[in-house]
Amino acid sequence: MDQESADKFYSIKMLNAGGMMAGDKWHVVCQYGRVGTQKPGCEVQDFFDLGEAKAHYGKVFWDKTRNSWESGLACFRAVSGR
Numbered sequence: 001m002d003q004e005s006a007d008k009f010y011s012i013k014m015l016n017a018g019g020m021m022a023g024d025k026w027h028v029v030c031q032y033g034r035v036g037t038q039k040p041g042c043e044v045q046d047f048f049d050l051g052e053a054k055a056h057y058g059k060v061f062w063d064k065t066r067n068s069w070e071s072g073l074a075c076f077r078a079v080s081g082r
Contacts, residue, residue: 007034007036009033009040010030010031010034011029011030012028012060013025013029014028014053014054017035018081019052025047026045026046026047026049026053027046027047028042028044028045028056028057029043029046030044030080057069058070066078066079
């Protein structure tokens with residue numbers, strides 16, 4: 001890993017909206033930045049269909065890792081530059 005990318009992070013979460021929207025609305029939350037920053041970048045996308053939320057999560061996971069989320073941890077392989 002090169003020194004320039006060593007202190008970067010990227011986090012992906014899929015959350016149920018909860019409250020009155022519980023089960024009807026989903027958020028895919030992506031946070032990114034450098035370790036130690038006060039306010040990391042954040043993107044939130046809302047979905048009213050669980051299948052669409054899962055598909056978006058899988059696409060972001062693939063884009064960032066070049067691994068399939070559905071394949072599971074046992075099949076996860078580190079990819080240079082990711």
